[in-house]
Amino acid sequence: MAERKPIESWLTDMDGVLMHEGIPVPGADAFIKKLRESDRPFLVLTNNSIYTARDLHARLNRIGLDVPEANIWTSALATAKFLDDQHPGGSAYVIGEAGLTTALHEVGYVLTDHEPDFVILGETRTYSFEAMTKAVRLINNGARFIATNPDETGPSAEGALPATGAVAALITAATGKKPYFIGKPNPLMMRTALNTIGAHSESSAMIGDRMDTDILAGLEAGMETFLVLTGLTRPEDIERHPFRPSRVVDSIADLVELI
Numbered sequence: 001m002a003e004r005k006p007i008e009s010w011l012t013d014m015d016g017v018l019m020h021e022g023i024p025v026p027g028a029d030a031f032i033k034k035l036r037e038s039d040r041p042f043l044v045l046t047n048n049s050i051y052t053a054r055d056l057h058a059r060l061n062r063i064g065l066d067v068p069e070a071n072i073w074t075s076a077l078a079t080a081k082f083l084d085d086q087h088p089g090g091s092a093y094v095i096g097e098a099g100l101t102t103a104l105h106e107v108g109y110v111l112t113d114h115e116p117d118f119v120i121l122g123e124t125r126t127y128s129f130e131a132m133t134k135a136v137r138l139i140n141n142g143a144r145f146i147a148t149n150p151d152e153t154g155p156s157a158e159g160a161l162p163a164t165g166a167v168a169a170l171i172t173a174a175t176g177k178k179p180y181f182i183g184k185p186n187p188l189m190m191r192t193a194l195n196t197i198g199a200h201s202e203s204s205a206m207i208g209d210r211m212d213t214d215i216l217a218g219l220e221a222g223m224e225t226f227l228v229l230t231g232l233t234r235p236e237d238i239e240r241h242p243f244r245p246s247r248v249v250d251s252i253a254d255l256v257e258l259i
Contacts (some may be wrong), residue, residue, distance in 0.1 A: 004224055007258060010035060010042040011073075011190065011218070014056070016209030016231020017252055024063045025230045027253020029171040034066055034259045041197035047149035047213065049076035049100045049122035049164070049181040073193045075183035076100040076246065077124060080107045081192050082182055083146070087117060092146075093138050095131050096122030100148060104150075114136070121171065122148040123164055123180065132167065133158055135173045143173070149183030151213070174238035184213040190221035207252060209233055215245045228252055 012018065018028040035042045044067050053072040060067045060183070076096070080103035083090060091110040094101055100122040101111060121133045139145050145168075152165035168179050183189050194204060199223035208214020209231025218225040227233060227245040230252070238244065249255060 005203040007203060007205045008040065009194070009204040010040060010199060010207065010259070011193055011204065012042070012207040012222070012252070013184075013209060013231075014044050015048075016208055016255065017228050018060070019063060020025055022063065024065055025228075025251055027251055027256060029064055030066040030256050031065075031252045032067055034256055036066070038259050040259060041199050042195055043193050044071060045073050045184070045189070047075045047151050049074060049079070049148040049183075050077040050097045050124070050155070052102050053077065055099065057150055060235070068250070073189075073196060074103075077105040078192050078198060079120065079122070079146065079148050079182045080104050080109070081176060082188065083107065083109065083118065083120075090117040091204055092116050092118040093135060093143065094118045094120045094122070095124060095127070095135060096120065096148070097124050115141070116143050118146050119143045119147045119171075121164055121168055123154065127162070127167055128181045132171060135161065135171055138162075139171065139175045144253050145175070145177050145179040146149055147179035147181050150181040150185075151183075158230045172205045185205075185216040187217055190217050190223065194221070205246075207255065209239065210240045211243075211245070216243065219243055219245075223257045226255060228254075 035167040047139040053069045056072050076099040084107040091112050093113045093116040115177045119138050147168045150165040152161040154163040156230040163253050207217025207226045209228050215225045227248045
């Protein structure tokens with residue numbers, strides 16, 4: 001096998017890698033600081049479509065992680081980019097929050113419930129039965145179905161919450177139509193992220209805490225992959241998958257020296 005090129009660009013997941021339950025992971029601040037000082041292209045990725053990049057910049061800043069707004073890439077931004085490329089100037093019925101609606105407005109999409117081109121499903125704190133019913137009827141009438149990510153559950157202080165993938169399954173059961181999922185593990189999210197910072201997969205790395213999203217997406221995009229053990233995946237979980245990360249480390253602190 002040909003030896004990989006040195007890592008010039010970095011993509012990293014946010015929850016479970018840089019922070020855990022709202023607390024920064026030890027070493028995350030040093031990692032971000034060294035990336036910025038070295039001028040390496042980088043993006044912090046999240047499948048969550050609730051927040052805008054500006055919101056996330058503020059949230060990270062409050063816990064001591066200085067990540068510029070331009071270095072944050074969400075599934076909402078990837079969804080807007082995909083739709084702008086595929087069907088510019090279209091219309092959509094959206095179930096989601098400001099992160100998704102703002103991204104769509106910024107690419108010139110009209111948000112409407114009158115004969116939209118697409119139904120777009122993202123995260124929201126309050127999934128409405130009325131909104132889901134409307135989505136089902138619009139899809140049955142010909143609107144194409146897009147979902148920001150396939151995550152079936154999300155974290156909360158009280159335990160797991162149903163997320164986009166679970167609600168998408170409900171709508172699929174009612175319509176017989178499966179959505180096109182934009183976020184991880186779809187390598188499309190990684191490709192658009194790399195294009196955003198002018199990076200190439202052969203000289204880029206993906207850091208994540210989940211085998212089934214972060215590592216799979218990085219692998220399928222042709223990137224070097226690093227699994228950290230500060231999130232959801234335990235060492236014994238790795239062998240349950242038919243693929244492996246390039247390297248497993250305890251935390252992002254172990255990667256500072258590679259920048």
